[in-house]
Amino acid sequence: MTSPLEQKKIKIAGPSVVTANRTWDGIVVYRTAAKSWSADLSEAAIVRNSDEAKALLAESVADDVGAIGPYIAPVQVGADGKVEPGNLREQIRRTGVTIGQPVQV
Amino acid sequence: MYAYDEIDRTLVNERVSEFRDQVKRRLSGELTEDEFKILRLQNGVYLQLHAYMFRVAIPYGTLASNQLRALAHVARKYDRGYGHFTTRQNIQFNWIKLAELPDALADLAEVGIHAMQTSGNNMRNVTSDQWAGVAPGEIEDPRIWSELIRQHTTLHPEFSFLPRKFKIAITASDHDRAAIKIHDIGLKLIKNEKGETGFEVLVGGGLGRTPFIGKTIKHFVHGRDILSYIEAILRVYNQYGRRDNIYKARIKILVHELGIEKFSREVEEEWQQIRNSSLQIDDEVVEDIRSRFTYPAYEKLPHMPDELRQAAADPDFEAWRKNSVAPHKVQGYSIVTISLKPIGAPPGDATAEQMDALADLADKYSFGEIRVGHEQNLALPHVAKRDLPALWKALDKLGLATPNVNLITDIIACPGLDYCSLANARSIPIAQELTRRFANHELANLIGRLHINISGCINACGHHHVGHIGILGVEKNGEEVYQITIGGRADESAALGNLIGPGVKFDEVADVVEDIVEAYLALRERPEELFMDTVKRLGVEPFKERVYATR
Secondary structure, X not given: OOOHXXXXXXXXXXXXXXXXXXXXXXXXXXXXXXXXXXXOHHHEXXXXXXXXXXXXXXXXXXXXXXXXXXXXXXXXXXXXXXEEEOXXXXXXXXXXXXXXOOOOO | OEOOOHHHHHHHHHHHHHHHHHHHHHHXXXXXXXXXXXXXXXXXXXXXXXXXXXXXXXXXXXXXXHHHHHHHHHHHHHOOOEEEEOOOOEEEEEEEOHXXXXXXXXXXXXXXXXXXXXXXXXXXXXXXXXXXXXXOOXXXXXXXXXXXXXXXXXXXXXXOOOOOOEOEEEEOOOOOOOOHHHOOEEEEEEEOXXXXXXXXXXXXXXXXXXXXXXXXXXXXXXXXXXXXXXXXXXXXXXXXOOXXXXXXXXXXXXXXXHOHHHHHHHXXXXXXXXXXOOOOOOHHHHHHHHHHEOOOOOOOOOOOOHXXXXXXXXXXXXXXHHHHEEEOXXXXXXXXXXXXXXXXXXXXXXXXXXHHHHHHHHHHHOOOEEEEOOOOOEEEEXXXXXXXXXXXXXXXXXXXXXXXXXXXXXXXXXXXXXXXXXXXXXXXXXXXXXXXXXXXXXXXXXXXXXXXXXXXXXXXXXXXXXXXXXXXXXXXXXXXXXXXXXXXXXXXXXXXXXXXXXXXXXXXXXXXXXXXXXXXXXXXXXXXXXXXXXXXXXXXXXXXXXXXXXX
């Protein structure tokens, strides 16, 4: 759960995606292979080595209007191809807080 | 309450217009995020895990009922129906959209609320005692001086681009409810031998990665000189503060590295150059600010009204009264602390409905005034004792009468990994589990005063270093691990807690706290010996033995 703010080197140990927050409303988004952003993790472009990750991140950073704060986050890809967040932080970003909120939405 | 003048209103409204334009330019791509970030931070807008977070200032913790209703309105219209009161007299909204923020700010500006000084490397919202102006024995209302400093520092160019954020807290009571010793500058109002009002000035306190308790830099600075003295401190900090390393940029590091003697000599030298300048405060300025604070027209009321005597037969009322009601400087009145720590709920959260209803109760029972404390609770500062039973019943219906103020379930916790982009571990679920473990009020009362503070990362927004029991969440090999300290405190005897041993896993934290509490109950010499007294008497060892003997 190391904060991506501390992410100094791009070094990935497995499948990863680029994630950010959409500029106008802040929701969590993922960079897609179509060079766009999607709120659906299953649509994210998966990278598997540092060079791919660097390229995807660079392209994401260049889209400064669409989303802010892009960084590389680990994912797990199941045998069926289903993509899941690779750590608790990303799980929380995807599915929301782990606690009941005072007002249910 | 403080009444804003035309200058204040113009400033706040102009700020909204300015930010509206900045947001528009950002969304159109005219401003990059790098260019926009500092602008949004200067308006209280952070980016968190799921959304933007909007932090609104509640200067020196004082709110009028119409202002609380405006906060409820923002929660309802622009967020998800609730807000989170922080450890520095602010409120945060966690789900706000950037595109709607200018409208939210405009709605708040109508009642004189803004988000200036709630983020960025500037002088932050000046905080004070939530019982200011009503606490018995107070030197004088510290909010007058808080407001003076607020006016001087708001948008002051010299304080807007500091090496790091800078926080000031002021108290006027012997018992420090404003945690002044963990602030960059702590001010304690005092009188000198001539009866003149001034300040003991502390500097270099702070928590985070490198915690320090503030040190007294000057035992008495006359009130008329306080702005020049603060400015002298800021100038020395601005000149020598580290801008090359974010982790060493706070003034506490500078004070530590220079030593308080050398630091104070530098400040003294600077102060002598500006002391007799326009920064010297005329009495009329102070009196003008004082005149803008209005105080209730208190009635002459009995010390023990019949209503209170009759209600004392109800053990539930008495349980609440004992922990929530404090003496007021005016006979017949009380200060009522409202716990935002219901069992099993996130500490410091309040729904829009609760805020609206509380505003109504403030109008009915507290001359329309509400206070916000750094412990993430609220207070009604002027409640007639005869009204206490009726108020309690009304609060109970709102879920705001949990009788746990200052008890083990009155937990301070940061938002942690559930919301915060900086966090390494969750805080709120730990707090929730602890409140469930100690939900039994008789047990909590038996334990007595015990403050638990939880932070989800080393930045220490939950003030874990100064919790009687402090819990710090860190990450180790991809897992949440929690370090436990005991013996910290944030009051006039402020101290940093001591680590009891290796970190424990998420699921073990509540068990460890139970072990610590059981050890305390077994070790205390008498029921009146508080947890902190036992820790002071025996040190960490017996608690460490208890916790780790079987782990």
